[in-house]
Structures are given as C-alpha cells and as structure tokens.
Amino acid sequence: MAKPVKIILAGEGGQGVQSVAEIIAEAANEEGREALYIPNFGVEQRGGVSVAYLQIADEPIGAPKFQIGDIVVALSDRAVHRTKQYAGPETIFVYDSGIENIEDALPKNAKKVLGIPAIEVSKKELHPRVFNIIIMGAVIKATEVVAVEDAKAAVEKKLGYKFEKNPKLREMNFRAIERGMELVAGIL
Amino acid sequence: MPEKPIQGEKRVFMTGNEVVAWAALAAEADIMYGYPITPQNEIMHYWTRMLPKYGRRFLQTEDELSAGFTTAGGVLAGRRAFTATAGPGNTLMQEPMSMAEAMRLPVVVIVQQRGGPSTATVIYSQQEVTMTTLGGNGEGLRVVYSTANHQELFDYTIKAFNTAWKYRFPTFVLGDGYQAKMRESLTMYDPASRGITMVPTEPYVGKEGTPGVDREPTHLRNTYNVEEELFEVLEQYLADYAKAAPEIAEYDAFDTDDADLVVISHGVVSRACKAAVKELREEGYKVGYFRPITLRPLPVDQLREVAGKAKQLLVVESANGQLDRLVKEAIYGNTTEMLSLFKPGVGVTTEEVVARVKEIKG
Numbered sequence: 001m002a003k004p005v006k007i008i009l010a011g012e013g014g015q016g017v018q019s020v021a022e023i024i025a026e027a028a029n030e031e032g033r034e035a036l037y038i039p040n041f042g043v044e045q046r047g048g049v050s051v052a053y054l055q056i057a058d059e060p061i062g063a064p065k066f067q068i069g070d071i072v073v074a075l076s077d078r079a080v081h082r083t084k085q086y087a088g089p090e091t092i093f094v095y096d097s098g099i100e101n102i103e104d105a106l107p108k109n110a111k112k113v114l115g116i117p118a119i120e121v122s123k124k125e126l127h128p129r130v131f132n133i134i135i136m137g138a139v140i141k142a143t144e145v146v147a148v149e150d151a152k153a154a155v156e157k158k159l160g161y162k163f164e165k166n167p168k169l170r171e172m173n174f175r176a177i178e179r180g181m182e183l184v185a186g187i188l
Numbered sequence: 189m190p191e192k193p194i195q196g197e198k199r200v201f202m203t204g205n206e207v208v209a210w211a212a213l214a215a216e217a218d219i220m221y222g223y224p225i226t227p228q229n230e231i232m233h234y235w236t237r238m239l240p241k242y243g244r245r246f247l248q249t250e251d252e253l254s255a256g257f258t259t260a261g262g263v264l265a266g267r268r269a270f271t272a273t274a275g276p277g278n279t280l281m282q283e284p285m286s287m288a289e290a291m292r293l294p295v296v297v298i299v300q301q302r303g304g305p306s307t308a309t310v311i312y313s314q315q316e317v318t319m320t321t322l323g324g325n326g327e328g329l330r331v332v333y334s335t336a337n338h339q340e341l342f343d344y345t346i347k348a349f350n351t352a353w354k355y356r357f358p359t360f361v362l363g364d365g366y367q368a369k370m371r372e373s374l375t376m377y378d379p380a381s382r383g384i385t386m387v388p389t390e391p392y393v394g395k396e397g398t399p400g401v402d403r404e405p406t407h408l409r410n411t412y413n414v415e416e417e418l419f420e421v422l423e424q425y426l427a428d429y430a431k432a433a434p435e436i437a438e439y440d441a442f443d444t445d446d447a448d449l450v451v452i453s454h455g456v457v458s459r460a461c462k463a464a465v466k467e468l469r470e471e472g473y474k475v476g477y478f479r480p481i482t483l484r485p486l487p488v489d490q491l492r493e494v495a496g497k498a499k500q501l502l503v504v505e506s507a508n509g510q511l512d513r514l515v516k517e518a519i520y521g522n523t524t525e526m527l528s529l530f531k532p533g534v535g536v537t538t539e540e541v542v543a544r545v546k547e548i549k550g
Contacts, residue, residue, distance in 0.1 A: 022371065029201040029373050038370035041227065042311050060337070062463030064366045064456065067539045 004034075004057030005145045006066050009135070010083045011075035013050050016132030019158070021052035023136060027146040027154035028056040036061040049082045056145045071142050072110075073135060075118070080105050092142055094184070114142075116183040122176070130176035137180020142188065151177060193242055197377045204367040207338045208272065208298050209234035210376055211345035216386050217296075218267040219245040221258040225277040226310040227365040228300040232272065252277040256284025256295075263293045264408075266391030268349055272298035274365075276307060278316050278323075285358050286324030290410035292425070293392075294352030298345065298361045300368040303533035312365035313533040314455055317510035320360050321484040327422070329429050331359040331436055332484040334455040338374040340481075341367060346379055353387040355432045362483065364506075366456050366535060433485035440479045441494065443469060447476030449500040449527075449545065452491075454480055454511055457536045461504055464541035475545060483511070488518045495519040501526050502548065504541055508532040 009017040018039050025037035040051040055061045068088035074080040074095045080102050087093050087107035097115030122131035163170040193213040208231045222232045236246045249255040255271045262269030288295045301316040303309030322328040333344040352359035399405035412418040453461040458479040465477040478494050503512040508530045529544045
C-alpha cells in the first residue's frame with residue numbers, strides 16, 4: 001500500500017499557509033485522488049503560529065494528523081521552532097532563508113534542510129501578496145504530489161473572481177508558482 | 189416547490205460542518221435551532237446560507253438550553269428539526285434531551301466534540317462520549333452514531349433523522365473538531381436515488397379530529413406524581429429500547445478471527461487504528477480491528493464474540509477511558525486482558541497505535 005504524502009505548512013497568521021494547503025488539496029481532489037487537509041484551528045487564529053496538515057494519497061487516508069512529515073515548510077522564526085518536531089530521517093525541511101538567527105533551531109535529523117528566499121523574491125520580483133503562492137510552487141516541486149497544471153487550475157478556481165477584474169493577477173500568481181518551483185529545483 | 193438540493197450523486201471536497209448542513213438538507217430537515225459554539229459554528233453558517241433557496245428555516249436561540257427545547261418544540265409540531273452543539277453546549281443540551289427522552293421526541297443533535305471539561309479547548313476530543321450516551325437524568329434512552337469520516341457524516345446525518353422518527357428516541361451524530369474542520373472528499377447523494385425513504389414526520393400536538401372520538405387523545409408527559417406510574421411508563425420505554433437496540437446497533441471489523449490482540453476504537457480515532465492494524469498485519473502481527481459505530485446502543489453481541497476469541501483487547505481513544513467503560517460493561521464476565529491507549533483531548537496518530545501494540549507484543 002502506497003503511503004500518503006504528508007505535508008506540514010506553518011507560518012504566521014496572514015502568511016496564507018492555510019490557503020496553500022487548501023489549494024493543493026483541491027488540486028489533488030480534482031485529479032481524483034484522496035486528499036485530507038486540516039488546519040490548526042485553536043487560538044492560533046487570534047495570533048500565533050498557523051499550522052496546516054495535508055495528506056495526499058491514492059487510497060482513503062487514515063488519521064488526520066501525523067507525527068513526521070515528508071515535507072515540512074516553516075515560514076517564520078516561531079514556525080521553525082514549532083515544526084522542527086515533525087522532522088524525521090526522510091523529511092525535507094524547507095524554511096525561508098530570510099529568517100535570522102534560526103540556524104540552531106533547524107532540525108538536525110532531517111534528510112534535507114533547504115533555505116529558500118521566498119520572502120525576498122516575493123518582495124523584489126513579484127508582490128508580497130503572492131508569497132504563499134511561491135511557497136505552493138516550492139511544495140509542488142519538492143513533493144511532485146500534484147501536477148502544476150492542476151495547481152494552476154485550483155488557483156484559478158479559488159481566485160478566478162479576482163482574476164476576472166484584474167487579469168494581471170493571474171499572470172503574477174502563475175509566475176509565483178513557477179518561481180517557487182525554480183527556487184527548490186535549484187537546491188534539491 | 190423548491191428543487192432538490194442534490195440531484196443524483198456528486199463527488200465533493202469540503203469540511204465536515206459543510207457536509208452536515210448538506211446532509212440535513214438532503215434529509216429534508218425543516219428547521220435548525222442553534223446557538224454558536226466552536227467547532228460546529230459552520231453547520232449553522234452553511235445551513236442559513238442555503239436555506240432560503242430550499243424553503244427551510246433557522247432560529248438562533250439565546251443559549252443551548254433553548255436550542256434544545258426549541259428543537260423539541262419543532263418536533264412536537266411535526267417538523268423534522270435538529271440542532272448542533274459541542275462541549276459546554278452539549279452539557280446544557282442534556283436537560284432538554286432528558287425531556288425528549290421522557291416524551292419520546294425524535295430530536296436530532298449533531299455534536300462536534302471539543303476538549304473538556306468546561307470551556308477547555310475549542311479543538312478536539314472524544315470526551316463527550318459519556319455525556320452524549322448517558323447524559324441527563326434518566327436511563328440514556330437515545331441513539332448515538334459515532335462517525336469517522338465525511339462520507340459517514342453525510343450518511344449518518346441522514347440516517348439519524350430516520351432512526352429518530354422510526355423509533356422515537358433522541359438521536360445523536362457524534363463527530364468531533366477534526367471532522368468538523370478538516371476537508372476531504374465524499375459522495376453526496378439524494379437519499380431517494382439510493383432507495384432511502386425518509387420516515388414521514390407527524391405532529392404530536394394539534395392533530396386533526398376530536399380526541400377520544402376520532403382518535404386517541406394526545407397525552408404528553410414529562411412529570412409524574414406517583415412513582416409507580418413513572419415506573420410503568422419507563423418499563424415500556426426500556427422494553428422498546430431493548431427491542432430496538434439490536435436493529436439499531438452497527439459496527440465495523442476486520443481481521444478479528446485469528447487475532448491475538450484486537451484494537452477497539454471509535455470515531456476519528458478508528459482511522460488511525462485501521463491504518464495501524466493494516467500496517468501491523470503486514471509486519472506479521474496477529475492484530476484485529478473492531479469499531480462500534482453506534483456507541484448507544486453498543487453492538488454488544490459482536491463485542492462479546494470478539495472479546496471471547498482474542499487474548500487481549502486494546503482500547504484506543506482521545507479520552508481517559510470513556511469508551512473503555514462502555515466496552516467493559518458490555519463484555520462483563522469476560523476475562524480477556526484489557527489494555528489501553530488513552531489520550532484525553534488530543535488526537536491519536538497511526539504511529540502511536542503501532543508503537544503501543546509493539547510495546548505490548550515486545
């Protein structure tokens with residue numbers, strides 16, 4: 001039995017990690033696969049680290065939460081501290097390389113620890129608002145869990161009403177997915 | 189006549205709270221009475237968003253006591269009525285549910301368990317088992333379905349209305365915070381397309397005709413002056429419940445025939461246990477899986493059979509032995525070793541169940 005791909009995304013409230021998890025889950029569902037996404041929905045909503053648990057598989061998925069992720073993405077100082085417990089010998093741990101003084105907190109036991117300049121790229125090349133979409137691209141590339149076309153279709157489904165008013169947003173979001181993929185491809 | 193909310197079958201991807209609202213629509217529920225509490229709020233949100241299109245109704249009450257009593261009132265008027273709550277709301281709901289038991293009112297309650305006691309967390313637990321199965325002053329003459337995934341949330345929400353109206357006992361769908369908030373796929377359907385007929389509703393009060401002439405008088409009571417009088421009524425109720433119990437009880441099991449150790453769990457935890465048992469089997473461990481779907485009434489005969497064959501039973505739950513107590517009572521007299529993995533107020537992962545079994549088996 002093929003095991004599900006297990007993904008954890010963590011960041012500060014407002015960074016959009018929950019949207020990313022939801023979009024990837026929707027993309028997988030559209031492919032006819034099984035997907036399960038559950039947010040942490042406690043007091044984090046009122047300020048704190050927001051964590052999304054996502055699993056994608058070809059068969060019905062078991063428990064909604066899990067102990068070790070195949071890919072763990074931490075997008076803030078606090079998110080790194082919060083999620084290093086989810087790293088194991090097979091885990092790819094991705095963090096934003098713009099986070100300072102975090103070296104000691106990074107997991108020592110992960111298969112790979114990758115720093116990507118997502119925040120910087122979003123600010124300088126695209127727009128801070130598509131920061132989370134860059135992360136989505138990175139996750140898709142690192143896991144190959146859904147096809148990029150399906151991810152774009154899921155973004156279209158979620159944000160299409162905004163794209164109608166401003167077609168440039170579509171272009172920017174799709175560009176963000178590709179940039180995210182490139183950032184990871186360069187160091188995998 | 190508004191169109192049916194669901195035509196034929198449809199694969200969807202949504203949260204459990206959304207699933208419940210759709211299921212209630214599909215089940216032809218007339219009205220929801222509710223008071224907001226996390227993690228079930230979105231049941232109300234989705235219901236109120238959809239109801240104008242389908243001619244249904246909603247009343248927000250001032251608390252869960254009134255939500256429970258107004259749901260009972262809706263049923264008295266012959267409406268397919270339901271409510272949803274969690275945690276401290278479920279506590280308050282026990283008083284109206286006791287009255288519903290006393291008057292045999294087919295109210296339907298969706299519970300999305302959160303951590304307890306009191307306000308505790310807004311998130312998740314399986315700590316509302318004792319309260320939901322046996323809460324209130326009375327004997328717990330009610331039905332409790334414990335769902336494990338979104339498909340079941342849909343199936344059993346529809347079924348709950350039929351069980352309630354067929355047997356006239358308050359009926360609960362016991363979900364939890366994880367099920368409420370997570371997204372996964374399921375197939376929604378129009379019950380009629382699968383041959384499911386909704387049991388017709390009828391008013392308890394205000395019936396046509398002259399009482400005592402054209403029909404029996406309606407005599408609704410939840411209070412008695414004479415203890416023998418109450419005893420007589422309860423004897424009948426208890427007999428009705430005992431007769432209905434084997435018809436209502438449901439379970440799911442596999443690999444129990446040759447198992448040394450059987451893992452017993454319910455609800456969302458059973459997903460972790462199912463995956464763990466499959467994984468352990470692949471590694472050569474003789475383990476089995478048993479899950480009561482109804483926690484009240486329990487599938488007693490099947491539990492006793494499983495307990496009779498296995499050498500060890502491992503009860504796994506996100507509570508400190510609430511399911512365990514029910515199981516022990518059901519298999520009373522059996523000497524099979526009882527082991528546990530209790531994590532009150534926290535989710536249980538597949539990895540933890542695997543580790544616990546390996547710890548037991550060495």
